[in-house]
Amino acid sequence: MNYTKSVFRIFTADNYDKEEEFLREMSLEGWHFRALNLFWYEFEKGEPREYNYKLDFKPRYNEIDSEYLTMFKDFGWERIYEFRAFRGVWEYFRKEADGAENELYTDDESKIELLGRIRRFYLFLGIFFVSISLVNAVNIARLFVEGAEYALIGVSAYAFLIGLYVKLYVRISAKIKRLKKGI
Amino acid sequence: MGAENDILTRYIPMSETAFYILLSLIEPKHGYGIMRHVEELTGRRISLGAGTLYGSLSKMEGSGLIRYIGEVNKRKSYELTTFGKRVLRAEITRITELYNNAKGALEQ
Numbered sequence: 018m019n020y021t022k023s024v025f026r027i028f029t030a031d032n033y034d035k036e037e038e039f040l041r042e043m044s045l046e047g048w049h050f051r052a053l054n055l056f057w058y059e060f061e062k063g064e065p066r067e068y069n070y071k072l073d074f075k076p077r078y079n080e081i082d083s084e085y086l087t088m089f090k091d092f093g094w095e096r097i098y099e100f101r102a103f104r105g106v107w108e109y110f111r112k113e114a115d116g117a118e119n120e121l122y123t124d125d126e127s128k129i130e131l132l133g134r135i136r137r138f139y140l141f142l143g144i145f146f147v148s149i150s151l152v153n154a155v156n157i158a159r160l161f162v163e164g165a166e167y168a169l170i171g172v173s174a175y176a177f178l179i180g181l182y183v184k185l186y187v188r189i190s191a192k193i194k195r196l197k198k199g200i
Numbered sequence: 201m202g203a204e205n206d207i208l209t210r211y212i213p214m215s216e217t218a219f220y221i222l223l224s225l226i227e228p229k230h231g232y233g234i235m236r237h238v239e240e241l242t243g244r245r246i247s248l249g250a251g252t253l254y255g256s257l258s259k260m261e262g263s264g265l266i267r268y269i270g271e272v273n274k275r276k277s278y279e280l281t282t283f284g285k286r287v288l289r290a291e292i293t294r295i296t297e298l299y300n301n302a303k304g305a306l307e308q
Contacts, residue, residue, distance in 0.1 A: 073251055083274070084275070084276050085254060087274060087275055088230075088231040088232065088250055088253070088254055088275070089250045089251075089254075091231065091232035091250075091275070092231075092232065092235065092249075092250040094250055117247075118247040118248075118249060120249045121249045121250050121251030121252070122249050122251045122252050123217070123246075123247065123248055123249035123252045124215060124216075124217045124252055126215055126217070127217075127249075127251060127252040127255050127256070130255060131251070
C-alpha cells in the first residue's frame with residue numbers, strides 16, 4: 018500500500034485555477050497535497066475528502082506575516098504549502114467544503130488586483146531572463162546566419178522562452194479584460 | 201488637502217466591499233470580526249473573502265481611511281480615522297440621494 022505518491026503536472030502562472038481544481042479532485046480520491054518540487058506534486062494517502070484548495074500570490078515573500086496567516090486561518094483556510102518563485106511566493110490554502118465561503122477573493126476588483134500582481138511579476142521575471150540570455154542569443158544568431166544550422170536549436174529555444182512569457186502575459190490580460198467587462 | 205481629495209474621488213462611488221468595511225469599522229474590529237459583521241448586516245448576502253479583506257485593509261490603511269489600534273488575541277484591530285469617517289459620510293450622502301429618488305419611483 019502506497020502512502021505517498023508524486024504526480025507530474027505543469028501549471029503555468031495563469032492557470033492557478035486549474036491547479037486548484039486538480040488538487041481538489043485528488044483529495045476526492047483520497048490523495049492530499051503535501052508539497053511541490055517544481056512540477057512534481059507530492060500527495061499523501063488518506064480518506065477521500067472534499068477540500069477546496071485556493072492559491073494566493075504575493076510578489077514579495079516578506080509580505081507573508083503572522084497577521085496574514087492568522088486572518089486566513091480565522092476564515093477557515095489552512096496554509097498547507099508555500100512555493101517560492103524568486104522574490105515572489107504562492108501560498109497554498111485548504112478548507113473543508115462545508116458551504117461556507119470558499120473563495121479568497123470575492124469581488125472583481127480584488128480578483129483583478131491578484132491577476133495584475135501575477136502578470137506584473139512574471140513580466141519582470143521574463144524580461145530578466147530574456148535579457149540575461151540576450152548575449153547568448155546574439156552569439157547563436159550570428160552563428161546561425163554564418164551557416165551553422167545547429168545554431169537553429171539555440172535560436173528556437175530562445176524564441177520558445179520569449180513565447181512562454183508572452184503567452185502568460187496575454188492570457189492573464191485576457192482574464193483581466195473579461196473581469197473588467199463584468200462577464 | 202489635495203492628496204485627501206484625490207483619495208476621496210477614488211473611493212466615491214464606493215464598491216459594496218469598501219462601503220461595508222468602512223461601515224463596520226466605525227467600531228474597532230479585526231478582520232474576522234469585520235467579515236462576520238458584514239454577513240450579519242447583509243443577511244449573508246455578502247461574505248467577504250480573506251484575500252479581498254486583507255488587501256482592502258492594507259489599502260485603506262495606506263490611504264489613511266483606517267488606523268491600526270492594537271492587537272486583540274494576536275489579531276490586528278482597526279477603526280476609522282477622521283478622514284475615513286469623512287469619506288464614509290460622503291458616500292452615505294450619495295446613496296441617500298439615490299435612495300430618496302428611487303423610493304416609490306416604480307410604484308404605479
